[in-house]
Amino acid sequence: LQAAIAEVKINLTEYNLSQTSRTLYAFIWSEFCDWFIELSKIRMMDVSNTASRKNALGLLSYLLDQIFKLLHPIMPFITEEVWKNLQARVKNGQTGSILLTSYPESEPRFIDAKAEEEMSLLMQSITAVRTIRAEMNVPPSIKLTLFIRTKNPVAEALIKKHAHYIQALCRSEKMEIGETIQKPMKAAAAVFKDFEIFIPLEGIIDFTKEKERLAKERANLENQLALVEKRLSDPQFKTHAPEDEVKRTEARKLESLEKLKRLEEHLSSIG
Numbered sequence: 001l002q003a004a005i006a007e008v009k010i011n012l013t014e015y016n017l018s019q020t021s022r023t024l025y026a027f028i029w030s031e032f033c034d035w036f037i038e039l040s041k042i043r044m045m046d047v048s049n050t051a052s053r054k055n056a057l058g059l060l061s062y063l064l065d066q067i068f069k070l071l072h073p074i075m076p077f078i079t080e081e082v083w084k085n086l087q088a089r090v091k092n093g094q095t096g097s098i099l100l101t102s103y104p105e106s107e108p109r110f111i112d113a114k115a116e117e118e119m120s121l122l123m124q125s126i127t128a129v130r131t132i133r134a135e136m137n138v139p140p141s142i143k144l145t146l147f148i149r150t151k152n153p154v155a156e157a158l159i160k161k162h163a164h165y166i167q168a169l170c171r172s173e174k175m176e177i178g179e180t181i182q183k184p185m186k187a188a189a190a191v192f193k194d195f196e197i198f199i200p201l202e203g204i205i206d207f208t209k210e211k212e213r214l215a216k217e218r219a220n221l222e223n224q225l226a227l228v229e230k231r232l233s234d235p236q237f238k239t240h241a242p243e244d245e246v247k248r249t250e251a252r253k254l255e256s257l258e259k260l261k262r263l264e265e266h267l268s269s270i271g
Contacts, residue, residue, distance in 0.1 A: 001063060002107060005106040020073075039165055069101060080099070084098075121192075129170040129172070132266075137205060144171060145172065147198040149179065149183075150194055183198045184202075188266055201270065232250065
């Protein structure tokens with residue numbers, strides 16, 4: 001939130017409304033909705049920890065308050081309407097205008113580089129498992145077993161500290177962490193700087209059908225990649241196409257190469 005506030009302030013000062021909108025969209029959709037709300041649900045459902053539930057609810061309320069204020073210059077009619085509705089619920093019918101409130105200012109006391117680093121690692125690990133689930137066609141109803149190998153004691157402590165989040169969002173019924181963990185047979189893997197995640201797939205998917213599906217997907221991806229590379233190699237495209245279109249095409253190429261690499265790894269993992 002603090003990073004978003006600081007960036008929005010700079011962009012508004014420079015009258016760069018398009019970048020302001022992109023910054024807010026990325027924060028609200030990709031961080032607040034995708035991650036904070038989902039993680040908060042786990043705390044909210046823990047009826048045994050009243051303090052944690054109260055803290056999560058208070059922080060959600062604060063974040064929503066800041067988000068509506070940040071959004072107000074971009075979409076004033078919607079933010080005013082929703083703001084008044086929420087105020088009426090929270091403050092017993094008192095519905096002052098959002099126009100009369102102060103615009104958010106970044107507060108250095110809330111900036112925590114260590115927390116950002118920890119959250120980044122947590123997001124990477126959860127995203128990796130979810131990506132493997134999607135790419136290997138693992139049904140959402142099936143609960144996975146996760147094996148995590150790491151020689152970094154800091155990473156191991158962090159994963160253990162947030163294990164309940166990882167298991168809940170990855171739909172895992174069992175998780176083992178340690179330096180001596182061995183990769184199981186027929187397991188998909190995700191490799192990071194400080195740790196590796198292994199997901200056994202024996203008995204979960206039909207390997208013959210999955211190999212056929214992945215092979216077809218690889219062929220389609222290779223065809224798409226060839227078209228993108230052909231377009232990028234055309235001097236006329238880079239000369240005459242808008243800069244944004246060239247950048248998007250280059251990004252598609254990198255994304256396709258990364259996905260192709262993961263498909264090859266999945267095919268290798270299931271033999």
